Amino acid sequence: MDVDQNPAAVGELFETVTVLMMRHVPAPDGLSLTAAATLGSLQRRGPQRITSLATAQGVTQPSMTQLLRRLEDAGLVARVADPTDGRVVLVELTAAGDETLRTRWNTRLEHLDKVLQTLTDEERATLQRAAEEALPVAQKLVHSLAARY
Amino acid sequence: MDVDQNPAAVGELFETVTVLMMRHVPAPDGLSLTAAATLGSLQRRGPQRITSLATAQGVTQPSMTQLLRRLEDAGLVARVADPTDGRVVLVELTAAGDETLRTRWNTRLEHLDKVLQTLTDEERATLQRAAEEALPVAQKLVHSLAARY
DNA sequence: CACATTACATAGGCAACCTATATAGATGGA
DNA sequence: TCCATCTATATAGGTTGCCTATGTAATGTG
Numbered sequence A, B: 001m002d003v004d005q006n007p008a009a010v011g012e013l014f015e016t017v018t019v020l021m022m023r024h025v026p027a028p029d030g031l032s033l034t035a036a037a038t039l040g041s042l043q044r045r046g047p048q049r050i051t052s053l054a055t056a057q058g059v060t061q062p063s064m065t066q067l068l069r070r071l072e073d074a075g076l077v078a079r080v081a082d083p084t085d086g087r088v089v090l091v092e093l094t095a096a097g098d099e100t101l102r103t104r105w106n107t108r109l110e111h112l113d114k115v116l117q118t119l120t121d122e123e124r125a126t127l128q129r130a131a132e133e134a135l136p137v138a139q140k141l142v143h144s145l146a147a148r149y
Numbered sequence C: 001c002a003c004a005t006t007a008c009a010t011a012g013g014c015a016a017c018c019t020a021t022a023t024a025g026a027t028g029g030a
Numbered sequence D: 001t002c003c004a005t006c007t008a009t010a011t012a013g014g015t016t017g018c019c020t021a022t023g024t025a026a027t028g029t030g
Helices: A009-024 A033-045 A050-057 A061-073 A095-116 A121-146 B009-024 B033-045 B050-057 B061-073 B095-116 B121-146
Strands: A077-081 A089-093 B077-081 B089-093
Touching (some): A009 B009, A009 B095, A009 B121, A033 A061, A050 A061, A089 A095, A095 B009, A095 B121, A121 B095, A121 B121, B033 B061, B033 B089, B033 B095, B050 B061, B050 B089, B089 B095
Antiparallel strands (some): A077 A089, B077 B089
């Protein structure tokens, strides 16, 4: 198969996947994309300051402050003072936040799985194979892009 | 490579791609995901009624009415009376809407391409190959899900 | 010690979704 | 024909999540 057969395939696939995930896979906990990604970052990297979280998610600091207030009201994150700098507020994931994130992931994965059942075995295998090849590359991409902080 | 090595690879890839597209690829025209997808539907399938567009995009009819008012104010769509049914409003893409959609696609593709340049040649080839395999399957998925109307 | 810088919070506004409801046209039966 | 009902869209009012502009407290610096 010629590699240059469809140079826009990556773009088309990415747009298609985005529509699929945003429109057709529910977020049962009502978490927005930014909220879920922020919790995910706290889960993977531990407590972080608000400005860092804002930069990593590509939103302004006031937006992140507001989002974190909602997440704190919901008991999913907690604010901790930074002992070395009185201006800084460190945000950490609570046990409830961790649990919510795990449940969200499971629920979305189950739903996606159900959606994938409408495909043939062969189509599913194709998708599986392609995903396993592409995943590390895509993760490297997002990681390098989110690392501006 | 074992197909069952990472059963959640599809889910992880799809979440990763969604974050990449929603957070790191700009929408220069300020079109929301729903707005762009609605214009795309009008471009591919021609004039449609408001209720159909709402169902296809998974939003309520009032939300679609409101979105279309904004798009109409921006000159991207036009309302046409249905000669056979006085209640119905058919919505069609204007020339400006068509142009906006093409520009959006090109801009986003260019940006994505720039982002992909941070990868090695080999990684890009892997992504390209995987995308070409997965694209038809993903398109079939979204099409069957959006076809509830 | 005064002044700039940094980290976060607050205020006010807009976009894009929602539910509930109103209105105009179509349709079907007495 | 006429009235009731259904259908397609519009309107009203509320929430979330983003924005810019600005305020405040802590830190660093000449």
